Amino acid sequence: MERTINILRDLRSKEKERYIDNSIFVYQTITTDTPIPDTECSLRFILELNDAISILENHGMAKNSCDR
Secondary structure, three states, X not given: OHHHHHHHHHHHHHHHHHHHXXXXXXXXXXXXXXXXXXXXXXXXXXXXXHHHXXXXXXXXXXXXXXXX
């Protein structure tokens, strides 16, 4: 389970970087007709990853306390 949590954390970190890069791009192109990335989708994905990590961490803590 710890491996899965670490994978999700890495994915979240990469998605945060992508969100920031895309947000900067959106900010810089706000007045042009250039297609812009969907930053809202990235933000929702980060929130979903946060939830998944939290659920797995809480499950791991509950499991560890039951094993004692």
